[in-house]
Amino acid sequence: MTRPQPSGIPYLGISGLMLGIVLGTLDGTIVGTALPTIAGELGGLDRLSWVVTAYLLTAAVSTPLWGKLGDLHGRKGAYLSAVGVFLAGSVLSGLAQTMDQLIVFRALQGIGAGGLMVGAFALIGTLIAPGDSPRVQAITGTMLPLAFAGGPLVGGLLTDHLNWRWAFYVNLPVGLAALLLVSLALTAPTTRVRARVDWAGALLLTTGILALTLLATWAGTTHAWTSPRILALTAVAVAALTAFVRVERRAEEPVIPPRLFRGRDFAVAQLLSLLVGAAMLAVMNHLPQYLQFVRGQSSTASGLLLLPLLLGMVAVQLATGRSVARTGRYRIHTITGGALMTAGALLLLLLDVGTPTVAASALTVVLGAGMGFLTQSTTLITMYGAEPRDMGAASGTLTLVRTLGGSLGVAVLGAVFTARLAGHDTDRTPAQVAMLPEPVREAFRAALTSGLHGVLLGTALLSALAFAAAWLVREVPPRRSGPPGPPAPPAPATEAGSGSAVPPPAGRPAPRPS
Template sequence: MNQRAKESAPPSTITESAATETAPPSRLVILGLLLGIILATLDGTIVGTALPTIVGDLGGLDHFSWVVTAYLLTTAVSTPIWGKAGDLYGRKGSYLASITVFLAGSVLCGIAQDMGQLIAFRALQGVGAGGLFVGAISVLGTLLPPAQAGRSQSMIGVMLPVAMIGGPLLGGFLTDQLDWRWVFYVNVPVGAAALLIVGLLVRLRTERSTARIDYAGAGLLTTGILALTLLGTWGGTTYDWVSPQIAGLALLAAAALAAFVRVERRAAEPVIPPRLFRDRNFTLAQVLTFLAGAAMTGAASYLPQYMQFVRGMSSTESGLLLLPLMLGMMGAQLSIGRAVGKGRRYRAYPIIGGAVATAGALALLMVEADTATAVASALTFVLGAGLGCLLQPALLLTMNSAEPRDMGAASGTTTLLRTIGSSLGVAALGSVYTGRMTDTLAGRLGREGERLAGGHALTPAMLRGLPEPVRDAFRTGVTSGLHGVMLGTAALCAVTFTIAWLIREVPLRSNTGAAPAE
C-alpha cells in the first residue's frame, strides 16, 4: 500500500476506469498512445535544423528564436492544466482534444506566410503539445496498474532520447529533400492515426464532474512558469545574469509560485493537488525527474558543440555520434521495464543510476581536443545508461504513488518538472560553458578571444577559415567549456544518487484501483 493515507474522492470529482478490469489494452491501443508522445517529444527538436531555411524564406531573423521559445512556453504552461482537465472531465476526451489542437497548429504553421504568423501558430501548437505527453501517461495509468505498466512506461522513456537525436536528423532530411513546411505537415498523418486508434479502441467509463478547474491557481502557475522559462531562455544570452530584467523575472517567479502554493491549499480542485506530495516516493520522484531532466538536456545540448567545433563534424554527424548516449538510455529503460514487469524490486535502480550517471559525466572529463572521435562518442554511453536508470523508475514511482483520481495531475506534474529542469539546466550549464570558454580564449588571445567567445554567429565552417592559432585556441576553449558542463552534470547526478537512497520499496499496485465497468 502507499505510505500516505487513502483519501476518498470528493463528490465533485470524476471516477474513470477501464471498460474491463481483466482484459489489458491491445498493442495497437498502446501504439496509439505512444504516437501522441512521439509527436510531443519530436516536435520540440525537429524544427531546429529547419530554422535557417525558414528564416531565409519568411525573414524575421531578429525574432526567429521565438519559433522555439513560443512552443516551449505554451507547452510548459498548458501541461498541468491538461492533466487536471483530464482528471475532472475525462482523460480520453482531454487527450483527443489536445491532439486536435496540436494538429490544427501544425497545419497553420505549415501555411504561415511570415514570421509573426509562424510564432503565433507555434504557440497554438505548443498548447496542444502540453496535453499529448500527460494525456498518454494518464490514460495508460488508467488502463494498466503500475505492476503491469513497466514495459509500456519504458517505451515512453525511450521516446525522449530518440526525439533528442532523431528530431534534428529528421528535420534536416525533410528540409533538404522536400520543404521546410513538411517539418510541420509530417505531424498530420501520425496525429490522425493516434486519433483513430484512441478514439475507436480505447474504452474508458467516465462519470462527469460538476467541478471547475482552479483558474486562480492556473493563472499563478502560468505566471510562474512563464517567468522561469524566460529566465532560463534569456539568462546569460539576451540579458546578463545579474541584470535587472533577470532579477525581476526571478522575483516574479518566486512570488507567483509562493502564491500558487497558498491558493492550492485552499482550492476545492487544485491544479496540482498538495496531497500528492504527502507521499514520500512521489516527492522524491519529482526531484529525480527535475535533476535528471537538467542533466540529460544539458549534456545533449553541449556535446554536439564539441563534436562540431573541435572534431569538425557536421550537424548530422554530430547527432549520429551521440547515438551511444541514446542507446544507453534506451537499453536501461527497456531493461528496467522488463524486470519490473516480472515482479522484481525497483528501489536499487535509481541508486545505481545516480552512481553510473555521475561516473559517466566524470569519464567525459577525459575528452580533450585531440581525443579520437570514436572514443568521445563511446564515453557518452555510460552517462546515457545512468540517466535511463533514473528516469524510468521516477516515472514508475509517480504512477504508483498517485491515486487513480489524480493520475492526470500526477503525470502533468512530472512532465512539467522535467520541462522546467531541462530549461533551467541548459541555461545554468550554458552559463558555465560560456564562462570557461571565454576565460580560456581570453587567456590565449586577449581581447580578440573575448570577442570570439561572444560571437554567437560563429559557425564550424567559419572557424575553418580562421588562422591556425585562433582555431587551436577556440577548440581548447570549447573543450574547457564542455568540461565545465560535465562537472555540473556530475554534480546534478551525485545529488540524485544521494536522494535515491531515501526511496522506499513500496509494492506496486496490481490493479488500477477503479471500479469495474457496468
C-alpha cells in the same frame, strides 16, 4: 465513473493515440541535431536555448490543464484539440523567419504537446479493459524507446537531405493520420467528470517559472545580479510561487495536490526528476553542437553518435522496470543512477578539440545509463507512492517537475555555454565554420568546447546533488497483501526520457507508499 470497455481492443483508434504519443516523444529529440543549422540560418546562437526552453515550459504547465479539460469537456475532444494545436505550432515553426518567431511558435507547439501524452493515456485507461492492458502496454513499450532513440537520427537526416524546417513539417502527416484514426475509429464514452480547472494556480505557476527561467538565463551574464531587472524578476518569482502554494492548498482541483508530498519518497522522487531532467536536456541539446561545429560531423552523423547515450538509457530503463517489478526494491537504482550520472558527466570532460569522434560518442554511455536508472526508478516511486485517487495527479506532477527541470537546465547551462562564446560570431552554420581561416576556426572550436565543458560541469554538479538526494529515499518493504501496483506510463521525451515502466506482475504486491 466510466468503466473500460469489457473486451476487445479498437486497434485503429489506439493506433491513432499511439501516433500522438510518438509525436510528443519524437519532437523532444528530433530538433536537437538541427539546432546548429537553425542558429546559422536564423542567427542568434545566444538565444538558441529558448527554442528548447519555450517548448518545455509551455508543455509542462499545460499538461495538467489538458487533463482537467478532458474531464470537463470529454477526453477525445481534448486530445484532438491538443493534436491540432501541436500541428499548428509545428507548421508555424517550420515557416519561422527569425529566431524570435521560432521561439514563439515553439511555445505554441509545446502547449499542444502537453496534451498529447496525458490525453492518450487517459483515453487508453478509459477504453481498454484490464485484461487487454498488457497487450497495449507492450505496444507502447516497443514504440516509445524506438521513437526516443530515433529522434536525433531522423532530425539529422531531414536537416542534411531536405531542410531543418522538415524537422517540424514531418509532424504534419503523422498528426493528420492521428486525427483521422481517432476521429473515425475511436468511440469514447460521453460521461464527464465534474472538475474545476485551477486557472489561478496555472497562471501563478507559469509566471513563477517564467520569471525563474529568465532569472537563470540573464543573471550574471546579460544583466548584473544587482540590476533593477534581475531584482524585479526575483521579486516576481518569489511572489508568484508563494501565492501558488497558498492557492493550491485551497483549490478544489489543484494543479499539484499538496497531499502528494506527504510521503518522503514521493517528494524525493520529484527532486530527483527535476535534477535528471535539467541534466539530460542540457547535455542532449549541446552535444550535437560540439559534434557538428568542433568535430565537423553532419547533422545525420551527430544523431547517430548520440545513440550510445540514448540506447544506454533506454536499455537501463527497461531493465530497471523489470528488476523493481520482480524484487520490489528501488532505492539501489536511484543511488546507482546518481553515481553513474556524476561519473558520466565528469568522464565527458575529457572531450576536447582533438578527441576522436568515435571516442566522444562512446563516452556518453555511462551518463545515459545513469539517467536511465533515475528516470525509471523515479517514475515507479511516484506511481507507487500515490493513492489510487491521485494516480493521474501524481503522473501529471512528475511530468510537470521533470519538464520544468529540463526547461531550467537548458536555460541556466545554456547561458553558461553562451557566455563562453563571447567575442565570437555565432551566426554561422557548421559548414560556414569549416571554411573560416584556420586560426579563426580553431579559436571558435576551442571556445565552443569550453562552452560544452561549462555545461558538463553544471551537469556533474546536478548529478552529484541527485546522488546525495538518492540516499534520502526510504525503501519501504512491499505489502504482504493488496492489489498490485499501478502501471507507470512512460515518461514523455519532452520531460527528459522515455521508456516503458513495467508494473509488478499480477499477484506481486507493490511497494507500500512512504
